[in-house]
Amino acid sequence: MDFTPSSLTSEYQRRVAEFIDREIAPVEAQHLAELRDRENPWVVLPIIDELKEKARSQGLWNFFLPPAYASEKGRELGGPGFTNAEYAPLAELMGRHVIAPEIFNCNAPDTGNAEVLIHYGSAQQKEEWLQPLLDGQIRSAFCMTEPDVASSDATNMTATAVIEGDEVVINGRKWFSTGIGHPRCRFVIFMGLTDADADRHSRHSMVIVPVGTPGMTVDRMLSVFGYFDEPYGHGEVSFTNVRVPVTNIIAGPGRGFEIAQGRLGPGRIHHCMRLIGLAERTLEIGLERATTRTAFGKPLANLGGNRERIARARIAINQARLHVLYTAWLLDTAGAFGALSELSQIKAVVPQMAQDVVDMVIQWHGAGGLTEDHPLAGAYAAARSLRLADGPDEVHLGVVSRIELAKARAHGRNSK
Structure with a gap:
């Protein structure tokens, strides 16, 4: 490569x-x-x-x-x-x-x-x-996560998208539907249960729901560490007997999980690389602070273990970038299934790296780092939230360990 x-x-x-x-x-x-x-x-x-x-x-x-x-x-x-x-x-x-x-x-x-x-x-x-x-x-939004179930296991979803004749009837409640607050949001992609008796990965469908369809209500906008991310926002949305044409089902009934897997691969690359950009800018802000601000007669960079922290931040950012670039290359050449472990690896590693870098720079700014006088508090909220969005760390680490254990078992059988 x-x-x-x-x-x-x-x-x-x-x-x-x-x-x-x-x-x-x-x-x-x-x-x-x-x-x-x-x-x-x-x-x-x-x-x-x-x-x-x-x-x-x-x-x-x-x-x-x-x-x-x-x-x-x-x-x-x-x-x-x-x-x-x-x-x-x-x-x-x-x-x-x-x-x-x-x-x-x-x-x-x-x-x-x-x-x-x-x-x-x-x-x-x-x-x-x-x-x-x-x-x-x-603009658009994506309605998948639900407040009443552990959405880290997507098979738990209880919101429904039931076919009745030439219509789909949608019921349920979604939240953290990113983008729903934008004044130009015109449609959402809703993932719901269509056939409870089908195979667990063939039960759900994705449906296009135009914003403003009767029965669809944005109940409230949700804050993340006090930030509403306006004008995009993360909303709680209820669907009560919402009816849309069956032609609004994407790819056909029961293909929701298939579509979700295809959607999440590139999305994780995008999220992780944006976070690396956030970490880079944050470190630049931190270095400016550490070399121009003095305490106890020394620049902050020369106090405590800050030089080592700077070095470790640089190493962590570079490692994360190479990890994501390798995963992007693997996704291009081997497809989502061939990059399954690596996509989970970067999703677990990069938000934590960015969170750690931002936390370090907040510390160098003292109480001011917690305010809107600097972009650091918002950066921390973004990095921390990405440890949950598109699946929490634990789910991704579980995927990686499952693949590693399967390889170990296969190696054990092949070596006998």
Whole structure:
């Protein structure tokens, strides 16, 4: 394997970095402060649309699109289409700033929902929902986790999507539905139980539910360590006898788990690389603090074990990056099943690494690090929440250990 970027990917890395430094970094803090100060923060401020238009006009758009799809649809959708390994460094750059992913139309959960529709959606679903999503005209949400069951085991899901004639009747309650608070959220992908008697991995379906369908209610927006992540947000959503056409089922009844596995592979690469970008920016902020702030007659960098902590942070970030790049390469070459262990490995390792780096830099900032005067508290909330999103650490470690034990048993049989 060779992680040296091609001339094309190097060009895009340069262009994205320059756009972020020139257009996004100078306005982000003011933008976030303005949102916080508004009585209603669930709005799109003009600067976001201005930056999105600039990015798209420069071809800095939809980097996550698979090469085959991007090639089929042409450059009007944005970039040339990158493999997971090629996209990873771009995701890292975007992870350095909260608003950057949306500016390039690469924010979660829209990227995952778009990929679901690309790979599994019908022609009608692509025309009605995918195209506006890729154009940046609308946003979306993903409704999977439930408050009343342990959603770390997805087979526990009790919300239902029952077929009645030419309709699907949806009932249940979901929460931490990321993106539901966005004023332009126009549809959710709902995962629900369709056939309780089927094989445990063939019981559920994914269904497109337009926002505003009768019976669908956003009950409340949920905070994470006091942050609401406006204007995207994480909501609790109830569905009471919600009816949509059976044509809104994605790929067919009972294929929910199959779709989920296809969706989560690239999504974990994206999440992890964005977190590495967050960790890099946080370490830069920390080094500035540690070399300019003095206590007891010394720079903070020279106090206690801070030099060793700096070294270990650098090593941890570099290790995490190489781990994710290897996993991205494996996903490109061997598919999701061939990268199953590695996808769980990075999901367990990278959020913990980022959390540790942010925690260290908060400590160097003292009480100020806990406030909104610095981006550190928000960074900590993001890193800590990713130890639960897309499956908690324990689930991923369980996958890794199960695969390792299976290999050990196979080796034992083969050696006899």
